[in-house]
Amino acid sequence: MKLLFINQSLGIGGAETFNKELLFWLQNHGISVKTFVTNKKFQKILEDVDIHSGQIPFVVDFIGNRKGFIKGIFLLPLTLIYYFLLVLSQRNSDIILMSGFIEKILVTPIAKLLKIKVVWIEFAPLKSIFDKFLGLNKLIYKLIVNLPNIIIVPSNNTLTELSEELNLPNSKFTLIPCARNIEVNNYSKIKVEKNLACCVSRLEKGKGQDLLLQAWQKVEKEIPSAKLRIAGEGGFIDTLKHLNSKLNLKNVEFAGFVPDSLTEIAQSKIVVFPTVWELEGFGLTAVEAMALSRPVVCFEFGPLTEIIDESTGILVKPYDTEALANAIIKLLNSPRLAEKMGKAGRKKYLNKFTFNIVGQKYINLIKKV
Template sequence: MKVLQTPVRFYPFIGGVEQYVYYISKELAKYDDCDVTVICANEPNNVSKEQYNDINIIRLKYFGKIANTNITLSLPNVLYNEDFDIIHTHIPTPWSSDWSNIITRIKNKPLVVTYHNDIIGTGVANTIANIYNKTALKFLLNKADKIIITQDDYIQSPHLQNYKDKIVTIPNGVDTTLFKPQNTKRQKHQIFFLSVLDKFHKYKGLDYLLRALVNVKVTIPDIKLIVGGKGELLEYYQEKVEEMGLKDNVEFKGFLEDEEVINYYATSELFILPSISSLQEGFGIVVLEALACQTPVISTNIVGVADDVINTNSGIIVPPKDVDALADAIIEILSNPELREKMGYAGRKLVQEKYEWKKIAHEIHSLYEELL
């Protein structure tokens, strides 16, 4: 089977959708009967065609962005001229998903949509998002042969209510052969946060983590937050850190390669993802990666793995935007080495049993076979 994946961007661009597409494509390419091609914008890589981990990658020139979507004018023609059996596209990325919809209709081919989260915005962007949701999104979901959601709760999205008969839940995953404990020492009182630092990812909750850190510092003066990721708001966050008196407690590391990310997971005593928007937070793959590295986590009850974190006691789940609860959870875990060790083992066991990418890809491969 010839599969086209159409994210707006792709590895080495770092983001939740990009990670998802990379890992399922990498695993699907291992099947003898599966040929995987990713068509995306050439951000950040300018190479037009390449192969990586047996994934064929076609990168298209883009002409600016609308919201967080690269506009690749050649996409319709490239999709139409590709020989494929099925297209797997992704929401919230209009343009690439919409053209995938149109081309599969023209060629009478199956379309799979992974619905990662709702499309929303603020101000004018929110008005545009509402118009899109009432028009093009409906057109896309009507055509889709299968709609994948990564957590059961997302079926409550108002945009999915008419499509429950073709929705299936397949969670995100993690590569436990790559993300694993390292033979390195944990740095005392070091915590880790990882995200793109732009306005579209403010829902990851870094503002609230910094506010919580002010409270934590009273009890743990040498608390150290490592922030991985870059974006247009980097300077904004650096200024906030100065204003809040946290200059000695926060380090911004910019873009991190996989090896560096794994190192910070493995050398930190705690990973934190304090997401604040259930409409925008699709799952939280970084939580799984941290757990796979045997690192306890703190997150909020809107991430896809929250219930499993609670049930396995592999971290602490707090309400979104609750700065006091977040600070208390950080202090509780950092002050208890025995608790950290138990949580770490429980988290690693959880991802090995339920969230291996190999298992996730097998479910998606079976779904493709069913449609074909």
């Protein structure tokens, strides 16, 4: 069976991490995988695990700002020609798999015209995208949403919101959670830093690092030795550094891009994942923390309630920075509780979020298509 993966992405985040490991797992289980992507860093990541990857020469953005939308309209004829020739050259593929908004819109009609099966992964609710540009994105999406053979969603949160927004039955979607393939032994000898909390995520508004900094004021007052490492890159960094200076925080480090987020987690006592992002599709950082037996502090928001429960971490009311601080303080001051939650998280990870479980569900679904 031959699978073609087409992807436009501007950076490396949880979606790219999951896609890479999914494609690697499928390739190692008898499915021939070929990919075409826009992001050079992502292309190299795929090639490093022996996944054939070609580069799409340009990015078309209909979901960002007005400037990107106008540029996308201008490039649309060229883009359609490019994608038609690309899919035509790969017409011996059995299935085209896509997870990004733009390629779904542009490639799906071409694939159906050439009688190639199509599978979508829809990570997140799309309301914020649908609301842009007078609802044009939503109109186009509704015109083609019945073309893919299968739409996979990673959470009930995404399933419910898409079903309601598009007035589609729940049966239109197939629920399969995301997963991570993590060799725990590779991280077992890393020294854990006392009272260190980490936050690993893209730096952008909605990911909650600003809320975490506000909460950290109280954490520093209660536990002067507490340290916070914020790992990730993105356009929100200047805002966060300014806020950090304004709040006069002493023990916050901005680590920037890190090649291995798992090392950051392994060094930490607890993981804080303070997202309130409208497009949060799953929360892979929470799964990574659970795999490495670390408790998670997060807001009771979106898909996080389907990953973290009271046995594996502490969930607090969204935007409540006081409650966020109290949860962090509680776990840093209670090593036994943190260890107990970490062990429970590890057990849940093994039972639900490994590729031995999730990957097999994908293979069964692909074979059914």
